[in-house]
Amino acid sequence: MTLAHTNRIDTVHGDAEDDGRQGSARRLLASSARRSYDPTLEIDWDAPIPDDKYGMTPEWSSLYGTELWDRMTEQQRITLTKHEAASIAGAGIWFEMILMQMLVRDLYQHDPATPYVQFGLTEIADECRHSIMFARSAQRFGVPSYRPARWLRTSGRLFKAVASGALAFGGTLFAEEILDMMQRDFMRDDRVQPLTRTVSHIHVLEESRHIRYAREETARRMRTATRSQRAWVRMHLAVSAYLIVTNLVNERVYAAAGLDVAEAKAAARANTHYHDKLRFGTRRTVEFLDGVGLIGGPSTLLLRRAHIL
Template sequence: MTASLTRENSKGFVPGLPISDREDTARRLLASSARKSYDPVIEVDWDAPIPDDKFGMTPEWSTLYGTALWDELTDEQRIELTKHEAASVSGVGLWFEILLMQMLLRDVYGRNKHSSHVQFALTEVADECRHSVMFAHAGERLGMPGYGPPKYIHHLGRLWGHYFRGANAYASVMAAEEILDMMQRDFMRDERVQPVTRTVSKIHVLEEARHIRFAREEVTRRLTGASRTRLAIERVNTAVVVYFVVKSMIHPRVYTNAGLDRDRALAEAKGNKHHHDKVRKSGAKLMTFLDSVGLIGGPSKILYKKVHLL
């Protein structure tokens, strides 16, 4: 069952997207999971050599691509930098997957465990558990140090994990997953990139497509009828999470560990218009969705602009 909705409703905000029946959606996603899921232990050739001439990720996604510093680097230095950047992205992805699993388990704790909705949520937890192990092993296989968000963001993640619920939690998770997805779609197709990065990216993109749909529909469903006050709170909360995730993607230690002048690298990355434009164009679909469900407006726009999504 699908109902067409508009924003005009005296009882509260109604997103400009159709809402599907929760159980129908879950049953379809469960069927998709049964048809096509991956075990990284088997699907990724963890014993394959790491080629010296392959980038850690698509070079155009490097925070320094297009800068004067990038032009000064040798091919070997560029490859080393992108390996560290790929490991940093994976480290942040792993951190957020763990938060996502906590949120899903809390959300279904009091629900009917026989429902397809809960069963898909548990299926997603199983997927995310495998993804977390996969990200950790990928960084290890590339010989990179363990990266993750800065300590203060890591601690803020604990608070988010305890207190955020409902639409905001799903919106934050969906947004973070889409940000990672928009990069990995390029990684998995790029023959210049390390085979391990390409395979890990492919598995994550294919399985996250189900998770993103699940989250999008939950956000749309849970915001139906939301008051202006609640929408204002949801907007800010979601934007704050997205802001911290994007800011955390590349740890400052990446530049030092890649043998670069950290201060100069940070300065050039901060002013890199090529990277800013790439983030904005790749995030257009995400921003369109957030706007359609009323999650862009007011102070949230400032945060999205700061991380170049608007």
């Protein structure tokens, strides 16, 4: 095969790849036009907050199934789940801000007239609304704004500065899909606060587009990855997944529920029920990433420590 012929094949492959990306972006833009929500208008922010409803599905609590949970009063359980829901939302805001910056950096290199860039900008607008929605829901519950520790926020600055391609989109999947799995339970559970259910419903509907976008881009960018590039992404992806999953619950939520923080942290660390829920919440991400070669090798040690595997 001549070099000129090889170049023609590469060009044809590149054109087909771009056609697929642009076609998918057009479909996602059409979906956004049909089903997008403004939480400021869609949610009744003045509706009363019932005293007898959980902040989230209790089975997703880090203490559910432990002896400590059994000793807690029902009011303590309700309080804890409100604070845990706010903590999870705070982690979501933290990573959505990272995601928005990574997306802007990626889109900067592309033609804004293309559907790909226009859907990317649409996703950024969605994520802005989601972050505001999460913050307002915690405020409405009268719960503090839970943020990751300062060292983790600093680490996030480094991640968003260097992460690109499959690492950026793959890391996004770990954050988005576990939250998606949780919220699918929250929005269907009549034991849960109406506000949480409405917030979850909006987020699940809009996030389905973002997850599809991230999956397609991860797979697309791994097709031409070398063995060393694949290993590099795999390890850094495991680090980001570990930090995301192990920082969903801020330890201050236990004090808010009147619990001994050291005892509650020890109970959560040993809680096999919660570990099973984490594996359940990340299983679709793991299956997908394994299919594109991003699960395996030394990185699995971190994923096991995070109870993802």
